[in-house]
Amino acid sequence: MSQFSVELRGVCKTFPERGERQELAAVQDLNLQIRAGEFFTLLGPSGCGKSTTLRMIAGFETPTAGQIRIQDQAMNAVPAYRRPVNMVFQDYALFPHLTVAQNVEFGLKVKGVPKEQRDPAVKEALELVQLPGHGDRKPEELSGGQQQRVALARALINRPAVLLLDEPLGALDLKLRKAMQFELKQIQSQVGCTFVYVTHDQEEALKMSDRVAVMSQGWLLQVGNPSSIYEKPATRFVADFIGETNFLSARVLKASNGSVLVEAAGREMLAQWLNGHAKVGEDVTLTVRPERISLFTANGGHRKGRLHGVAQDVTYLGTDTLYRVGLESGEGLLVRVQNSSGVPRFSSGDQVELSWDPADAQALVE
């Protein structure tokens, strides 16, 4: 018995292109282990294969190759209606011809659970999603957020081993989305089942997940907890997709196991290896997060370890100010500075000095 709730082994999915000979590879050689009870997010831009992966777990799509296991059982030959999973759709997919209560009890009714047991279960499920007393309404009378709660109740009432959520908050406005993110986390800790969550919103993924899998063009790029995804991106794509970051082209001058001396922006600087090693003389990409860079007032002369530049764009963001700084080398860097009374403010055109801790600069091998 493995501790994995869902396991994907070498899963591939290709779709025949309509009218064309070639096939479209949606998911390529995907290996994933999702632990019981965790909030696991599949993250990536649209078309990266995350929804296809979810639909294969649900049983709506059949893998072209590989195996899908749920609770240590091979699922490839098991139809959707016999899998111990339930799905929450982005467009809610509530049955318009049924009331809220009839929607929620649907799964139990199909299973033949008698009415005396269904009714309290429906009540409990609606309370869980904070919609008590809404049972007699029609789905169309509810707001988008309420409909999504009903969809959640309809899935959770079946006590699935795994709950699959396909961009469930995608259709909601920002404020409601944030409230629902919080609530989804709470509901998950209450019911304790595994959540597999699909989103293209990296902020949402970082905020909610125990672990995140980043996908692009059908390939799995990295799996890890939010901080390792953010701080130790495995590829340039991950670094770019998760949060904001800066890229500087650099050349290796001296390499050791832990750190590397590179030439970048016309200066020598230290950085950390991130995803492999390169030899002396080879090109790498240096990446530094905007909030890890410090800005100083330029006071003439070259201080060791600082870069020089000119503040170009200044964007006030409330808690932070975002600067775009043009370097002497011609490259530009984004710098995010938290606003507080002791921090100098710069305006467009000001001469500035920049520095960062070598531990925050990372060398990416392409």
Add this chain to the structure above:
Amino acid sequence: MQASRARPLVSFGGLYFGLAAAFLYLPILLLILFSFNDSRTLVFPLREFTTRWYAELLHSPELLRSLGNSLWVGLLSSLVATLLGTMAAIAIVRFRFRLQGLFMAVSTIPLVIPSVVLGVALLLVFAQFGVPLSLLAVGIGHTILNIPYAMLIVAARLAGFSNHLEEAGMDLGLTYWGTLLRVTLPISAPALLAAFLSSFTTSFDEFAVAFFLVGTEATLPVYLYSQLRFPSRLPLVVALTALVMVTSILIVLGTEWLQRRSLSTRRRSA
């Protein structure tokens, strides 16, 4: 000064609408008028008001018989057409298969074949295979005529709701057939009814195909046409057509109402 510009008493649009409405509805108004007129000749001035043509209808067994025939043919052929049309619609909207475009084209072609042509063609086929000219033959003809309409009406409804609803059904434990019965068909119910009613009205007043295929038992339109040879029976025909027309309008309004309702629930659930 804008206010001083004289507006024409009747705008062009108003005139256009008035004329169009008169051309369309004046004859029907005349029909109803003459159906209550106590005279065997259909000329002005009108005589006294009477309902005796309607009363005579009830004592005209052949006519009632043809009415019954039309009702039966309409009912059964519409049921079959709705069933087959729904199956075709599900195939077209919910599945991807080889030669789908061809299938779609073949199933909608009857829309543009003149019914006279269809009538003659079916006459030839039935003669070849020894199918006797009968109400059954008419019913088959009407079914063929109505399948494309039924298919398009149901397909529009199916295309109007996400197949996530059907996936949700399967996700909640229903098999394919269970989903069809408990999700797809209930949600499509207004369209199914609309398809049935539209097929029924088409079949009920269809003349061209029926004319070629009826045997000894006439349908109502065919019977009415045969009655035109007897001028004395004309007021009866007028009364009956008035009745048929009112019924047809009611059915059409009902169909329209159902379609609107299904469209509006679709918009709200979108």
